[in-house]
Amino acid sequence: MSTSQSLFPQLENIIKNLQPANIPAERKEILRPLIDFISLKVENKQEVRLNFICTHNSRRSHFSQVWAQSLAFYFGIKSVVCYSGGTESTALFPTVAEILRNSGFIVYKISEAKNPVYAVKYAENEHPVIGFSKKFDDPFNPQSGFAAVMTCSGAESECPFIRGAQERIPMSFEDPKAFDHTSRQAEKYQETNLQIATELYYVFSKIGSGEN
Numbered sequence: 001m002s003t004s005q006s007l008f009p010q011l012e013n014i015i016k017n018l019q020p021a022n023i024p025a026e027r028k029e030i031l032r033p034l035i036d037f038i039s040l041k042v043e044n045k046q047e048v049r050l051n052f053i054c055t056h057n058s059r060r061s062h063f064s065q066v067w068a069q070s071l072a073f074y075f076g077i078k079s080v081v082c083y084s085g086g087t088e089s090t091a092l093f094p095t096v097a098e099i100l101r102n103s104g105f106i107v108y109k110i111s112e113a114k115n116p117v118y119a120v121k122y123a124e125n126e127h128p129v130i131g132f133s134k135k136f137d138d139p140f141n142p143q144s145g146f147a148a149v150m151t152c153s154g155a156e157s158e159c160p161f162i163r164g165a166q167e168r169i170p171m172s173f174e175d176p177k178a179f180d181h182t183s184r185q186a187e188k189y190q191e192t193n194l195q196i197a198t199e200l201y202y203v204f205s206k207i208g209s210g211e212n
Contacts (some may be wrong), residue, residue, distance in 0.1 A: 022198075038041060049147070051148050051165075052065050083146070084134075110179070145164070
């Protein structure tokens with residue numbers, strides 16, 4: 001696949017400075033099923049639907065949705081559409097929007113409701129990622145033929161069955177929520193943000209490379 005589509009400059013600079021070579025071997029094995037799912041869909045010229053699922057759809061699942069959509073674009077993989085959901089609906093945590101904004105995304109808050117809706121742009125002429133908290137089976141999300149990517153162990157254990165999922169892929173990340181309202185909140189959210197970005201960079205860099 002071709003690389004380096006025109007993202008916003010700050011965002012592209014962050015992507016170019018990610019260090020996927022530092023991902024531990026055991027973590028790369030965890031990422032392998034997602035690589036295989038995307039690769040097979042691309043080879044068969046099918047749309048790739050990824051639904052990133054976490055308990056509250058408030059933190060890790062949103063980071064994953066936004067980075068996956070952006071990195072698919074970066075690597076020129078046009079058939080990817082990313083979603084997110086939870087086992088329950090809460091709200092996108094404001095620090096997530098702040099960290100994404102600081103990473104170079106343009107983040108608009110387009111609804112001021114208790115569960116606000118955000119539009120997250122990664123490139124001038126691409127449709128924004130729409131982010132708000134919802135259950136994984138919300139009508140906004142795909143209902144069949146998608147990969148359910150479980151971004152937290154809680155969602156993995158609390159969702160014994162996800163209707164319509166073609167594949168169920170565990171890919172848990174540590175929850176930065178543990179550091180909410182502490183002096184390390186921004187630091188830990190940024191760590192999670194960069195880990196997710198780095199690992200999804202690794203995933204999409206393997207699509208069409210012949211290495212998967």
